[in-house]
Amino acid sequence: MTMADGATPRVRDFYNAFPYPPDPLQDGPPPGYNWRWCYATAYSHCTGQAPDPHPRQPLNILDAGCGSGVSSDYLVHLNPDARVTALDISSKALAVARERLRRSGGEQHIRFQCISLLEAPSLGRFQLINSVGVLHHMADPAAGLAALARALADGGILHLFLYADGGRWEIHRTQQALGLLGVQADGAGVRFARQLIARLPEHNSIRQRHQRRWNLDTVDDAAFADMYLHPQETSYTLEKLFRLVEGCGLKFLGFSNPRIWRLNTLLQGEALERARALPDRQQWQLIEALNTDISHFEFFLGKPPLPTHTWNCDEDLLAATAQRNPCLWGWPGARLLDPDLQPMDLDQEEVNLLKAIDAAPSQPLQSLVDAAGDRSQRRLGEQVRALWRRRLVLLCPTPN
The missing domain is CATH 3.40.50.150 (Vaccinia Virus protein VP39)
Structure with missing residues (x-):
């Protein structure tokens, strides 16, 4: 059934x-x-x-x-x-x-x-x-x-x-008004609703909010209908x-x-x-x-069971494997967009470390101590942990 x-x-x-x-x-x-x-x-x-x-x-x-x-x-x-x-x-x-x-x-x-x-x-x-x-x-x-x-x-x-x-109050009021006016979710309904919003007084908060926040999002009729004419919404x-x-x-x-x-x-x-x-x-x-x-x-x-890892222990961290976050825009380079598309600048040491991680994604981080120059274990742990907190690398613990 x-x-x-x-x-x-x-x-x-x-x-x-x-x-x-x-x-x-x-x-x-x-x-x-x-x-x-x-x-x-x-x-x-x-x-x-x-x-x-x-x-x-x-x-x-x-x-x-x-x-x-x-x-x-x-x-x-x-x-x-x-x-x-x-x-x-x-x-x-x-x-x-x-x-x-x-x-x-x-x-x-x-x-x-x-x-x-x-x-x-x-x-x-x-x-x-x-x-x-x-x-x-x-x-x-x-x-x-x-x-x-x-x-x-x-x-x-x-x-x-x-x-x-809270952030949809003007949408809810527009939906209510269109419902009272008997506007249907079809092409004619979309045209009517667009005109209604556009012809509200210039100082009207619904019109101002739509023009400032939602105008670009609703250029397509399907997007406009989804916002203002949907038949079921909570x-x-x-x-x-x-x-x-x-x-x-x-x-x-x-x-x-x-x-x-x-x-x-x-x-x-x-x-x-x-x-x-x-x-x-x-x-x-x-x-x-x-x-x-x-x-x-x-x-x-x-759905449990789910691990929780904070990487506070250097021993666990250096025994882990690392991979560069695949969702970085602009790599390889020192100027990136992070996973949320926010600008992020790396120093040369961070760039070199990410390149070393790229070159040995299946090797424990411990193996990068010498490959990264004169970096000590403690220094490596601090830098990897900083990259992890910025979501530039993903860390996988050594299996028990």
Whole structure:
């Protein structure tokens, strides 16, 4: 029996009319990268260590709610040894996804399924599940999360993206107004909605917010419709989000956009000192209260058992193997974009160390003491640890 969420017919019809995301098709691999879709970097972000380089089972990845295949394309190309499965309820979106993967050269490494996310457990168990912008379009997001939890392998990680209530107030008001006016999710509805926003008074906050923040994101009609005319949507506060997560058997592993959740981006002085004394969750709630631009939550959950490695012990560190983070733009060179595409400058000693790591990715770091010149074990440990903290290298402990 085919399983379906209560909102499936409406959501399926919507995405058949507006396949999303509307990114153009192109020949060849996708441009750049997204480290959240690279299993090695995502796993290291969540646990502190790289995954086992010699796993017993092949790496299985699920893109749960793949839409037009943008995320699937990255998952295939950033994980060349993985078996990727992509599911979606929209046949029209999947047709675009298949063509995208054909043109990018990734079609041999992926299988597509036109089924509900609720059926994910029937497809097997996955070490990485990506489900971006999906649960909040279900009538019962908790049931969707429970299905993903069952499909996640022991020790696996799940990446989610859900709407945040506080940073979408103008979208919610526009949606309400369009609903009252009986605007439909079709081409005529998109044209009407665009005109409505454009003809609001110049001082109107909804118009100003759209022009300042969302205008470029909604140039394509599919993107505009997804934002303002979607038939099923739920948004979350942090409190509501953690209620959703509790009871699913998964552990919260942290946000995948950690810069947003740093207190010193908003506070200073006494306020910062007081905030740092709060438990983590209350710190995040404080940031949520003060940052009115948080329009979504993106985060990782994991299924135990999962390691936690801090690399405080030099002996463990020097016995580990290292690899350069594959999600660095501009390597080899001293001026890089880090995994979050932020500018980063390296000194020559750091460049030389990364090159030495590149040349011996399967060798214990101890072997680099002499290869790196006059660097002592202690100095090597300090430098590698600094590179790890900046997410420039991934570290894998020596097997017991």
